Amino acid sequence: MIRKTRISRLSIKLVMIVLISFVASALLFAILFMNRYRVFHFIIDETALTKSTAESVAQLQTTITKKHISKNDQKRIREEMKEYRHLTMQLYDSEGVYYTDHASPLEKDVYIETSSFLLTLYYPQYEDYTLKFYDGTYNLTVYSYQGVWFMELYVIGAIVLCVMLFLLLIMRYIRRKINYILKIGDEMKLIESGDFQHPILYEGKDELTDLAIQLNQLRSVLDENMRSEKEAKQANQDLVTAMSHDLRTPLTSLLGYLDILDMKIYKNEEERSEYIRKCKIKADQIKDMSDRLFTHFLIYAQDENIQLQLMDQDQVNVMLEAFGNELIDSGFEIQLLIDAKPFKIMAETSLLKRIFDNLLSNIRKYGSSQVEISLRCEEKQLCMCIKNDKKEDISKEKSSHIGLKSVRKMLSYMNATLVIQEVEDIFVVQLVFPLSMDGLPKA
Numbered sequence: 001m002i003r004k005t006r007i008s009r010l011s012i013k014l015v016m017i018v019l020i021s022f023v024a025s026a027l028l029f030a031i032l033f034m035n036r037y038r039v040f041h042f043i044i045d046e047t048a049l050t051k052s053t054a055e056s057v058a059q060l061q062t063t064i065t066k067k068h069i070s071k072n073d074q075k076r077i078r079e080e081m082k083e084y085r086h087l088t089m090q091l092y093d094s095e096g097v098y099y100t101d102h103a104s105p106l107e108k109d110v111y112i113e114t115s116s117f118l119l120t121l122y123y124p125q126y127e128d129y130t131l132k133f134y135d136g137t138y139n140l141t142v143y144s145y146q147g148v149w150f151m152e153l154y155v156i157g158a159i160v161l162c163v164m165l166f167l168l169l170i171m172r173y174i175r176r177k178i179n180y181i182l183k184i185g186d187e188m189k190l191i192e193s194g195d196f197q198h199p200i201l202y203e204g205k206d207e208l209t210d211l212a213i214q215l216n217q218l219r220s221v222l223d224e225n226m227r228s229e230k231e232a233k234q235a236n237q238d239l240v241t242a243m244s245h246d247l248r249t250p251l252t253s254l255l256g257y258l259d260i261l262d263m264k265i266y267k268n269e270e271e272r273s274e275y276i277r278k279c280k281i282k283a284d285q286i287k288d289m290s291d292r293l294f295t296h297f298l299i300y301a302q303d304e305n306i307q308l309q310l311m312d313q314d315q316v317n318v319m320l321e322a323f324g325n326e327l328i329d330s331g332f333e334i335q336l337l338i339d340a341k342p343f344k345i346m347a348e349t350s351l352l353k354r355i356f357d358n359l360l361s362n363i364r365k366y367g368s369s370q371v372e373i374s375l376r377c378e379e380k381q382l383c384m385c386i387k388n389d390k391k392e393d394i395s396k397e398k399s400s401h402i403g404l405k406s407v408r409k410m411l412s413y414m415n416a417t418l419v420i421q422e423v424e425d426i427f428v429v430q431l432v433f434p435l436s437m438d439g440l441p442k443a
Contacts, residue, residue, distance in 0.1 A: 009206040014173070021169035025162040032158040036121075036151060044150060049125060053144045056084050057129045064133060071133035074100045088124070088143040091131065099138060106145040109152060122151045177208065184212055191219050247289055254282040288361065308346040308414060310436060316345070316352075320373060320384070323356045327371055330364055332388075337374040343382055345433040351410045358403040359429060363388050366427065377435065384431040392425075404429075 060080060063069075069076050081089045081102030090101040110122040124143040131140045180203065187200045200216040203209065257279045266272045317338055324334045363371060367388035374385045408418040411431060419430040 010177075010208065013206060017170055017173045021166045024169060025166040028165055029158055029162045032161070033155070036154055036158075039154060040147060040150060044147060046125070049144060049146050050127065052146060053087065053125070053127060053142055054129075056087055057131075057140065057142060060084065061131060064131060068134055071099075071136045071138055078102050086144065086146045086148075088145065090141045090143075092139045092141070094137065094139065096139070104143070104145050106148045109148050110145065121155065122148050180204075180208055184208075184215065188215065191222070197223065247286060250282040250285040250289075254279055254286070257282070288365075308348055310344050311347045311349075312344050313342055315349075316375070316382075316384075319349075319352055319356065320375060323360065324371075324373055326360055327363065330360075331369070332363070332367070332371045333369050335370075335372045337372070337376075339376040341377045343377050344436045345382055345414075346436050347414045347416075347433065351413060355407050355410050355431070358407050359386060362403050366391055368392075380435050382433040382435055384433075385428065386430075387426060387428045390425045390427055407431075 060083075063080055064077075067076070067080075069080070071077075077091065077100055081087075084102075085105055088102065088104040088107060091099045093099055110120060110124070122145065124145050124147075126141060126143045129140040129142060131138050184200065187198060190198050198219075200212050200219060203212075257275045260266060261272065261275055261279070266275060320336070320338070324336050327334050363386075368391050370389045372385075372387040374383075374387075376383055376385075404418070404420065407429075411418050414433065416431060416433040419432060421428040421430070
């Protein structure tokens with residue numbers, strides 16, 4: 001298997017920064033090099049250079065006169081010229097015919113050789129003079145290279161400055177990325193310390209940005225998980241507290257009735273039977289509460305085993321009719337309103353049965369004789385609505401709402417929601433499912 005190598009955006013940016021830095025440095029060097037004479041004339045006094053050259057020629061003339069050198073003695077003339085290393089001298093007769101010369105060793109330093117051409121670093125000043133020998137006179141052309149040292153230092157300084165600019169631009173980019181990495185590290189330390197509220201800010205469009213976005217998403221997920229875990233822990237604690245309180249009342253009554261029966265504090269068999277009946281009622285209440293508590297924790301522990309399947313209107317209608325029949329068997333009057341429009345939802349049969357069992361238990365405990373069950377499709381959702389009248393003495397019934405909490409949790413596994421409406425003596429529960437478009441005819 002051939003692995004494809006993907007060039008990272010960070011590498012591309014780094015290459016671009018290197019190229020930009022190189023171009024900027026080269027441009028700066030070109031500007032400095034083209035303006036080298038402006039700097040030279042600003043710093044160096046050309047009059048002083050001309051005067052120095054004239055003094056050197058005058059000194060040469062004095063030497064020639066003193067040593068009585070002939071104009072035909074080329075060897076001695078060149079030896080005297082060599083004393084002036086910064087000057088190139090060319091000797092001509094009165095008719096302009098070349099006679100002899102001496103080249104300054106600094107001439108080789110005025111060119112910067114490249115692969116394709118030569119850059120002239122320094123253009124020497126030249127002046128014409130006359131040399132007098134005891135046997136004649138010659139014309140002398142002098143080229144001064146006294147400014148070469150300045151140009152050499154200037155070019156070296158320009159190169160150093162351009163290299164510094166090149167490195168500075170690259171280091172600035174690298175430093176900015178390193179600071180960004182350190183910033184992400186500091187923000188991760190905040191998350192490590194438990195501060196999940198602090199967002200990780202991201203900038204740019206490269207792999208570091210992607211990393212910051214992923215870490216920020218991880219922070220959000222951790223924050224949500226911690227909050228959910230805290231809420232679930234608090235909810236379970238509240239539930240256990242509420243159930244303990246709710247269980248205490250029927251359990252106390254049950255123990256009281258059992259004490260009466262044990263001590264035979266009753267007048268006749270009818271009163272004894274009445275106490276036994278009350279014991280059964282309280283025992284049923286305790287059993288109902290314990291069953292609800294067991295169901296609640298069972299539902300919260302099985303979320304990984306949920307397997308949703310497509311259910312059509314016929315399957316849902318069958319379950320609603322069975323739910324209605326159980327209510328009828330419990331003595332309720334049922335009004336069933338079912339929309340004939342075809343639909344499909346993603347659900348699990350066992351969860352729906354448990355939901356209806358919880359709702360049936362609630363209606364039996366708190367509802368009166370009238371129950372209305374409706375099923376209708378609204379836009380992209382299916383709404384199951386169960387409406388019942390409340391008992392007149394409902395205030396006597398205490399509830400921890402564990403049944404509705406379990407219903408809400410089970411619905412969440414099926415991406416559905418629970419809506420509760422309570423107005424005066426009417427209690428309405430709505431189960432809202434998102435419709436599935438699989439297998440349905442297109443409008």
